[in-house]
Amino acid sequence: MxxxxxxxxxxxxxxxxxxxxxxxxxxxxxxxxxxxxIDAVIKVSGKDIEALIRTSNMEPDSILAEGEKSIKTNADAIRGLIKCFKSGIADEWLIHEKSVFEWLNSTIGYDNLQMGxxxxxxxxxxxxxxxxxxxxxxxxxxxxxxxxxxxxxxxxxxxxxxxxxxxxxxxxxxxVPLIHWIIEFDVGDTLTINGESFTCPKSNRFIATYDPLNLKLAIxxxxxxxxxxxxxxxxxxxxxxxxxxxxxxxxxxxxxxxxxxxxxxxxxxxxxxxxxxxxxxxxxxxxxxxxxxxxxxxxxxxxxxxxxxxxxxxxxxxxxxxxxxxxxxxxxxxxxxxxxxxxxxxxxxxxxxxxxxxxxxxxxxxxxxxxxxxxxxxxxxxxxxxxxxxxxxxxxxxxxxxxxxxxxxxxxxxxxxxxxxxxxxxxxxxxxxxxxxxxxxxxxxxxxxxxxxxxxxxxxxxxxxxxxxxxxxxxxx
Missing domain, CATH: 3.40.1190.20 (Ribokinase)
Structure with missing residues (x-):
C-alpha cells in the first residue's frame, strides 16, 4: 500500500x-x-545574568566553581544557571533553603506561571x-x-x-507555593564574568525547584x-x-x-x-x-x-x-x-x-x-x-x-x-x-x-x- x-x-x-x-x-x-x-517560566539574557551577579555582589569564583548539583545559597542558583548557559544543557537542581526561594522570587521573578x-x-x-x-x-x-x-x-x-x-x-x-523556576536562555547569547566571555551553544533551560512537599511525596x-x-x-x-x-x-x-x-x-x-x-x-x-x-x-x-x-x-x-x-x-x-x-x-x-x-x-x-x-x-x-x-x-x-x-x-x-x-x-x-x-x-x-x-x-x-x-x-x- x-x-x-x-x-x-x-x-x-x-x-x-x-x-x-x-x-x-x-x-x-x-x-x-x-x-x-507551579512552573514559573522566564527567559533571561546574558546581560540579565550579569546584572543579577552585579547587584547581588557575587564573587566570580563562587559562581564559576564546580560543585554539588544542589542549591543551598543564592550563589548556587546562579552557579547552576551559568553552568547550563555555558554548555547549552538542561538540568534541574533542588532548592534546599526557603531563603533562596524567597530571593529568587524577589529578584528573578517570572514571565508567566503555568501548571506543573x-x-x-x-x-x-x-x-x-x-x-x-x-x-x-x-x-x-x-x-x-x-x-x-x-x-x-x-x-x-x-x-x-x-x-x-x-x-x-x-x-x-x-x-506555601511550590515553584519550579524554568529559566530559559537562547543560543548565541553571550555572558561575561570577570572579563571572561561565554557564548551559549544551544537554547535550553535551567530548572531551580523549590518543592519541599512533593520532594517527600507529602499526601x-x-x-x-x-x-x-x-x-x-x-x-x-x-x-x-x-x-x-x-x-x-x-x-x-x-x-x-x-x-x-x-x-x-x-x-x-x-x-x-x-x-x-x-x-x-x-x-x-x-x-x-x-x-x-x-x-x-x-x-x-x-x-x-x-x-x-x-x-x-x-x-x-x-x-x-x-x-x-x-x-x-x-x-x-x-x-x-x-x-x-x-x-x-x-x-x-x-x-x-x-x-x-x-x-x-x-x-x-x-x-x-x-x-x-x-x-x-x-x-x-x-x-x-x-x-x-x-x-x-x-x-x-x-x-x-x-x-x-x-x-x-x-x-x-x-x-x-x-x-x-x-x-x-x-x-x-x-x-x-x-x-x-x-x-x-x-x-x-x-x-x-x-x-x-x-x-x-x-x-x-x-x-x-x-x-x-x-x-x-x-x-x-
Missing amino acids: TDTNLKKQWSEHYQSSPVQLEKMSKVNGLISAFNAN GQGGIVANAMAVCGVENVYVHTASSPKEQSKRFLDLNNLKNVNRFGELQKAHTINRTED DDAFDQKMSDPSISFEYIILSGYQMLSNELPDGSSGIERINESIKIVDNWRKNNPDSLLHFEIASTQDKTIRKYLVDKLAKEVDSIGFNERELIDILEIIGEGNLAEQCDKDTGSSNLFRGMLKVFDYTNCPRIQLHMFGLYVTLQRKRYRISPIQNRKGMQLAANIAATKAGTGAINSRDDLLWSANEQVSDIGLNELRSLFETVSQLFGPNNLVEEGIFTNDDLEIIAVPTIIIDKPITLVGMGDTISSISLVGAR
Whole structure:
C-alpha cells in the first residue's frame, strides 16, 4: 500500500475521535494524584545574568566553581544557571533553603506561571475532556497554585476545611507555593564574568525547584479522607509524582517508606470502588534505588503503566537488561524499544503497558484485557489528536478546540516507525496487519500501535507524555 493510501486509511481510523471524546463525559470520576506545582517560566539574557551577579555582589569564583548539583545559597542558583548557559544543557537542581526561594522570587521573578507536575497536568486534561468529576490532589494549594487549574466545575480539590470545592477557586492561605523556576536562555547569547566571555551553544533551560512537599511525596490528609468516603465514586486513578523521591530524604526519612505509605492510601481508596483502574505514569527517576523499588513494587500492583523512550531505557537499566538499554539508547527506534517493552512486560507482569515515543504510540497488554484492542486504538488516536492540538495551539483549555488537529494526517515518521515495528513483530510472532490496522493479537498478548500527528513547529511540548497516557487510557471506551 502506498503512503498516500496508508495515510488515507489511518485518517479513516482517526474519524472515531469525536465519538471517543464524547464518551469521556460518561466517566463518573477520576483521581489524579499526587504531584502538582507551579512552573514559573522566564527567559533571561546574558546581560540579565550579569546584572543579577552585579547587584547581588557575587564573587566570580563562587559562581564559576564546580560543585554539588544542589542549591543551598543564592550563589548556587546562579552557579547552576551559568553552568547550563555555558554548555547549552538542561538540568534541574533542588532548592534546599526557603531563603533562596524567597530571593529568587524577589529578584528573578517570572514571565508567566503555568501548571506543573504530572498530577496537575493530567487533572486539567481530564477535566477539559469532560470527565464528570476529576479529583486532584495537591500537597499545597495557595491561590497561586489553584489558579493554574482550569476554571471548570468538574475539577475539584479539598479546601482548608476538608470540603470539596472547585479547584480553581481554592486558597489555602497557610500553604506555601511550590515553584519550579524554568529559566530559559537562547543560543548565541553571550555572558561575561570577570572579563571572561561565554557564548551559549544551544537554547535550553535551567530548572531551580523549590518543592519541599512533593520532594517527600507529602499526601494531604484531608484529601485522603475525602477519597476514602463511600460517597465518592470513581473509575480511574492516575498515579504520578514519585520521581522526586530519594532513598534517604533530606529529613532523614525513607523514600521507600513513602512509597509504601502511598500504596496503602490508594488501596484504601479503592475499597469503595474495587473495579477502578489504577494507572502509574512513570517519570524519569534519578535515584536508582527508588527507581528499582517502583518497578519491583508499584509497577507490579497497578493495572497499567506508561512511559516514554528515556523512561523505558531507565527501567531496562535496573532490571538486568543493560545491553538492551544501550542498544535502545544508540538506536531509539520502535524495533529496539518494542523488544524493551517485552522485557518490562515479562518482568513486571503488569497487564497493560504503554510507550509514547516520537511519532508512534504502542500498547502491549495481556490477552482479553479489560480494554479491548480496538478500544485502545481509539483512545490512542484521540490522545494523538489532542496532543497535536496542544503542540500546535499551545494549550488545551477549551473542549471546543480539542480536535483542532482532526484534519491533519499521520506523520511519515510515524508510518516508518510502524513499519519497523511490523517487521519486528513478524520476526517474533509471525504475520500481522499492524501497518494497516494497528492491531495484532495471539493467544497470549495484544499489541496496539498508532502512528501519530507531528506538528512541525510546536508551541509547547510541556506535559505531553502525561496528556497522551491519560487520554489514551480514559478515552478508550
